[in-house]
Amino acid sequence: MKTPYYIAGAYVEITSVCNLKCIHCYNDSGKEKNEISVESFQNILAAHDNKEFSLTISGGEPLLHPKFWELIMLAKEKGVSDILIITNGTQITEEIAKKFVEYDISVQVSLNGISEDIHDQICGEGAFKKTIKGIEHLINAGHKNIVIRSMIAQCNKSQLLEFIDVMSKKKVSTISFGTISVQGRSINNKNALCMSTEENEKILEMLKGHKITKEAEKKGIKIDLPGASYNSGCPILHPSEEKVPITPRIDSKGNVYLCQNFGGEEYSFGNIYNDKLTDIMDSPAFNSFIKFCQMSLCYMHDCASCVWQNVCGRGCIAEAANRGSLQFTDGHCEYRKKEYANKLINEQT
């Protein structure tokens, strides 16, 4: 059965150019110089049908795209109202901050430590001061939708509460945390960055229940914690009668992927330099890719001897791919198994 879907938005990496060399960058940004052209950007915007469509513009550092504002204007003219820029903040001047306010564009600034030493350990020397300056420009411009985003990593885990405490005293709307995706530069920096699923879960539980988090929420600040870092399955790969929202990732070369979690070009099923996004998502290549992923779910090696093989959604197939093969699991099986077991035992007792 083919699961119905709709394009809910697009995650577009408009440039691979970056002034920072963050050790966790899934994209290995700054290594190559690729940029989405204005013409190909229009092929993405063609997917906007005046209904639900959110456009996330990322990079590299998107503000380093020479036609950044031209792309923004195109999206605005097309009627895209929900635009989010993901930036390292170092390029945000007073003038740029005012323009973000004027055009009602949400801004997510990556800040990976609340102290200079930790942030700079991850993002490079001098980055902290420039990023904080950028955040201050946004606040001073009266920006109402500033998202501060930090990765949860080995090297910053001890200061996450302080992070919430300090940032909640500034006029930001959301403090967001994410987990490390083992792709790009993070592969070579696993020790400084990655934690086990169990450790991640413990940290998330601690953050959820802590009074500092609750106090920040009382002030009206949204604390956005990542969902469980394991999941039961990719919704598009399992039968459903409800339409599944898809936000494809488009990399700086124009390659289109199912979602942001997919990395290697071998998992791309189209290119916006050649076709409109809507045509790509309706193409035989996309259908073949989905079928290929669905077939792969049946051949994950570890699942054959697993007691939960009939009930498990097989987790995130993109994470499995990032671990080397679609026949691997996403690495979060143990946590899923515990959850399934507790649920079953509760049902039977």
Added chain:
Amino acid sequence: MREKLIKNISLKFPHQVHEDNLIILGRDGELSVLNNTSKFLYENCDNESIHSLTRCLIDACIEKEDLDEKMVEMDIVKAITEFEKRGFIAFQNK
């Protein structure tokens, strides 16, 4: 004569130990949860008779003097019958 129990097919079923429980995925796709006592019986039944398995369970209990051996044996028969029905064990004909 049905004399001894064997778990000859047990390990072919995917199974998982979770805390004190053993969860087994049966042939028909049904999941079975064996609690602490059932797990003990399942793990120790190989080449045992019902009677010897009863003794084995009673010996493992702390307050064994409070147990009625006949009652325990009847409960074990019920559990073993269920195991056999689900294909987890078989009787070895003598």
